[in-house]
Amino acid sequence: MCLGIxxxxxxxxxxxxxxxxxxxxxxxxxxxxxxxVERGDYILNHAGFAIRKIPDTEVEETIAIYESFLEGDEDEALEEIGAADAVLEFGEQQSGARGRDR
Amino acid sequence: MTAEQTLQFREPEAANAIVDRLESMMDEIDEDVSVMHVCGSHEQAIAKFGLRTMLPEGLTVRMGPGCPVCVTNMPEVDEAVALAREGAIVATYGDMYRVPGTESSLGDVSARGATVEVVYSASEAVALARENPDREVVFFATGFETTAAPTAAVLEADPPSNFSVLSAHKYVPPAMEVVAELPDTDIDGFLAAGHAAVITGYGIFEPFVQKYHTPVVVGGFEPLDVLLGLERLLEYIRDGRTGLDNAYPRCVTRAGNTVALETLWNVFEKTTGEWRGIAEIPDANLVLREEYAEYDARKRFDIDPEGGESDPLTNDCLCGDIMAGTAEPDECSLFGEECTPTNPVGACMVSSEGPCKIWLEYGGTPEI
Structure with missing residues (x-):
């Protein structure tokens, strides 16, 4: 798939x-x-390369959209991340964006 | 579009509302409309969610050449197979492993002792070269701009001297022109791939729109993204206008990622090349510029692909016609019978973006 993640x-x-x-x-x-790009920023990763910095204002929405369609398609997500044997923990990722100082 | 609206991208009510608008526009247009998408991920969304069954009568969504694995030419696979046989470590993306060459796939020669490594990224291929300084490591590099830019980036970053690239990278816009000119295709509008456009920007399609007076809309990959893209296209068609629109603004800009593009064009140039089963297409293959000749596997090695006969079933494979939008997977006599994901005849049955594999996986009815 060529979605980026x-x-x-x-x-x-x-x-x-x-x-x-x-x-x-x-x-x-x-x-x-x-x-x-700085620590705490979100990026869109494709094949091991960040191809876009996700604007701060779009992070929460982007993560929510991805979570809603990746749930049930974890294998596809892991393939895109390049970590076939790992386990995704949905709902965990937004804490960084919400919690850090801006 | 507000966040609330975009987050409703799987809401049946929202989908039905768009479908109602599509129906109303088709009534106004009052003739058949054929739209082509150019993205394997679009086909995944369309097939998985059964979107075709929701579309109004007379509106057809055809597949175009949007799967880079599927259009990789058999002689390119043969080159990679030959290099692996001759002792190089061939690194490639997972989708390429089982794509049939004339006689063998990379998976076949790996089973016979050649070293073929599936890598996740171009930088993993470089790491392999660093870990194996006594071996030649050839990265069999495939894909459109989203993977060509990373390949270019690792070449700009001074890779080790035992690293080289066998480029099968492809460039989509000229292929869209060829498909638009095919006598058997009569496409009223194109739904272009959102994620390639993250790199290229949607402005890349402006010359196409002007030349062919055919609207192009860049669309995302979720069901509602696809339906919204179709809605924009039908608006153009209904109004008798051409134009270029971005229905995927949360990821795509007009200019794209200019740093990635600069890197890509620093390293690659366009050349004429065969797209498997479709045509020889001017300016649609990407090869390394002369400045990077030392990393060009075709210049470093005297590649001697073995001759021989291909699988006779290959003659019946409709992959090229499917990629050109002139046939659909279930029109192929091999589909799901002699040709399956575990025993593919054509590349369209191998890649997760391949229309045959997608159609075999999702037969389906609407889930939304």
């Missing part, structure tokens, strides 16, 4: 970052995201 940036090391997707962590690249 939203995740939260946990830490950044040069062009690499650790990102969290519903409690599944994955290393992704920031080379082509096209905007300045």
């Amino acid at each position: 939203p995740g939260e940036i946990l830490e950044i090391d040069g062009h690499e970052a650790r990102a969290e997707f519903w409690n599944v962590e994955k290393t992704i690249r920031l080379d082509i995201v096209g905007e300045s």
Whole structure:
């Protein structure tokens, strides 16, 4: 699938970052995201590369939309994250966006 | 559009309201309308939720060349197979593993001892090269702009000298032109892929709209996204206008991701190439620029794909016609019989974005 999947940036090391997707962590690249990205930002990940920074105002809605259609299609989501054996925890991811200082 | 509205994207009432508007517009148009989507994820949504059964009579949604795995040409697979046989580690995306070449797939040669690694990303392929400094690692790179930009990014980031790329990347807009000109297709509007447009921006379709006077709407992948995209297209058709619209503003802008595009075009250039079963299409294949020749597997190796006979069933495979929108999966005599996801004849039965695999998986009636 070519959907891309939203995740939260946990830490950044040069062009690499650790990102969290519903409690599944994955290393992704920031080379082509096209905007300045900081810890706590949300990005759209596709094939291990952030291809878009999700605007702060759209994070909550984006996560809710993805959660509603990925529930029941967890395998597809895990394939898109690149973590086939992991377990997604829906409902966990929004805490970062809501809880951090802006 | 408010957040409340977009979050109702699976509400049956909202879907029915759009379908009512589609019906009313079809009454006004008063003739058959054929719309083509160019995205495997659109087909997934349409088939999974049985959207075709909800559409008004006379409105047909056809599949176009929106599955990059499906249009990867057999000789390209043969090149990857040859490199694996000759001792290189071939890294590729999971969808490519079982795509049949002329005689063998990468999965076949892996079973016979070649090293084929399924990777999640271009950067994992580079990591493989770093972990295996004594081996050549070839990344058999497939996909449209959303994966071509990452391939370009790893080449710009100074990969190790034992890393190279066998590019089967494709570029969609010229293929849309070819499909628009096919005598057997009569497409009144195109629903373009939302996520490729995250990279390219929806402005990329402006020249197409002007040249073919055919409306293009970029749409998302959820049932209501697809229905909204169809609604915008019917508005254009009803009004006798052409135009370009973005029905997926939560992800797509007119300009797209300019950094990703710059990276892509720094590394790749367009060339003429065969799209499996469709046509030889000018400017629709992406190959490495001369500046990156040292990482170009086609220049680094003397690739010698074996000849031989392909599976005779290949002659009956309608994958190319399906990708061109002139046939549907269940018109193929092999569909679900000789050709299945575990024993595919054509690439359309392999990829999760392949229309044959999708149709076999979801026969369905509307779930929304």
